[in-house]
Amino acid sequence: MAAAMWARVSSLLLLLLPFAATPSRAATPARSPPAYTAVFQLQGDVYPTGHFYVTMNIGNPAKPYFLDVDTGSDLTWLQCDAPCQSCNKVPHPLYRPTKNRLIPCADSLCTALHSELSSNNKCPSPQQCDYQIKYSDSASSQGVLINDNFSLPLGKSSIICPGLSFGCGYNQQVGKNGAVQAPTDGMLGLGRGSVSLVSQLKQQGITKNVIGHCLSTNGGGFLFFGDDIVPTSRVTWVPMAQSTSGDYYSPGSGTLYFDRRSLGLKPMEVVFDSGSTYTYFTAQPYQAVVSALKGDLSKSLKQVSDPNLPLCWKGNKAFNSVFDVKKEFKSLFLSFASAKNAVMEIPPENYLIVTKNGNVCLGILDGMVAKLNFNIIGDITMQDQMVIYDNEKTQLGWVRGACSRSSKSTMSSFP
Template structure:
């Protein structure tokens, strides 16, 4: 550091050289806009918010036709990091299986035993993920409250129903009872709605009820009747005759949720399609950065936004030929500490199939792009002791002896001129003794998945009809 000191007659050079010396030594200063210094407490657990503040976050978006509070699943915090990442790997494998031609809706046909008297199709690859972001809605004339996982990668909304034909998993709320709802109705197997659900025609069972069967990547399953009932998003916004899955046989690792809210662009049964006449195929959400804070899910577009949020612009929604129900995006570059990754990385990014997904936790990058990102990040973090990696993440640090952390900002460049400067909660994943870079190399077919960690704190608006995606910074405030 001695070489950095100069005479007081050239003070302006002192400050410039000081920045250079600090960066070379692996440190950064808060004044450098490409680096940030934050208290460790803001990284571990995040700042808590009062119930009044959480309510205000939702009320601040009251110009929407409907706004629903989004929170972390309370059971999510009970899972250790390895289990969360193991389930995330299953999620990614499932999404990639749906990139196979002919599996746009994840639908295959399975022949049951002759004694069943019916052929029931099985949808595969719709992994429910970690179930870490929940919304509360109401179903039926009795307005039964349901806590559902919001999922942009799945089409069909479903919940468990009484009576359970075979088995039901434990859920936090009483199971929905169709017989108690005067607005409930099963869909006929011979109806056009049922035939549109399956890629392969099914033979009707003796009771003529339309049935579904979903198998997830972690071997969890849900099956039952396809039915309609009134779905209430808020106390005043209702969707009559909403098509959903009434699950009679459900088992697996659903993480204490009551089911799933499908938000994909399937064009048939997702919330986006079924509410199109009212909300114009527009929805947005902001995922909270920690289990102590809340975000929102909103339907319908409006110019009213939180006063603290700032639009970063619009990037086109790209059609994914292998599966049009996915929300395709185009990432064209990444910078670390103000330095863009090599041009070769940008070329790889632009030639990759890329989607944004609310159910995937960790963003998956093409292997060579991840390698370049990791190398640049490590060069800026040499002052911190390394920690062992884990099943998915290999760039980890032990921050337990530090009160503040200085890290390089990571900016994701989307087509259309949208540059997303990630929140700190979108860069690190873990705890103080093992805090890891929250990116991972993709698997075999190179599908790039922009996960929910990187989406935290931004309001992300899906203009499905207009084929564009908006990012707004400070979206949850």
């Protein structure tokens, strides 16, 4: 499963790198209005890959790296040969920083990063900005903040290469050193904080602080920074709410329905997190959904054990895709009171997967098992709809459409 959320950490494990200091970067005044939108193709899927990732070209000369797309965290980081103390096997050669790329402790982004992670973080040296960040699954990355060029594809085949700050991770704790094959080279943090890449692009006047992604049930899709391709109609918009569980993207509290019937639950706070493969509900809504599904299933489906997910069923013959069995299930709905007619439909293909064993499994998981006390809308539920995180207008939007591998062909399905 892809990593879901960053957990707050109470202290940093610090390690000095033998780099020379670099002067603090001067703040770049924002142009008005920002002019560009960058579009990236995505790879990956909910099953069996477990995450969606983008190829980012970083450095000069630029080299490709696979980054896990995560709207639930702010910091972008790469596994990094600085030298590497503990790294996993990754798809590409480790990123190698140069001496003049270090971000000093006094830099405003370092201050912001430490503020987001913990209130008592300190730099062991004024020459560099150290960090340690932990996932909810106890994995972690430790490193230093650096700055390098990112190649951003713009319209008409043009490319812009701004300098952006990100983490050089030289100590990753995921299994034993090098024993775990990591599917990506690092993380693309697209959260709301100032360390987020899109916040930095906004500060430099390159794009507006708007993010969108379109994840395909067939795999792949696309990601964009900026607002040029945001549809002008049919989008359901809700104000961004202040999440009580952290600085996540949240549409606020929604009331959950099964087949348009009330489940008798109180409104539940949800957050959108592309770094979570599956959707997670806390105990009460999870049990209500499971009970509703089981009470509505035909007798042709039998519950079966499957190593991929906790709750699965088999049919009279093996299923090839969700579309073979979706008629046996009903849609869920989340109705948000913060905006008029703001309803997110969750059809069966947005909460079910078919495993390699030919079973159909529930892709909504019990958040209590994962030690979560809030509800997450993950990749499985965001498939085949464009999801828009508009930090300019502090609103979230979604509109259904086929998210194919080509952004050009996909855009024809949106107004």
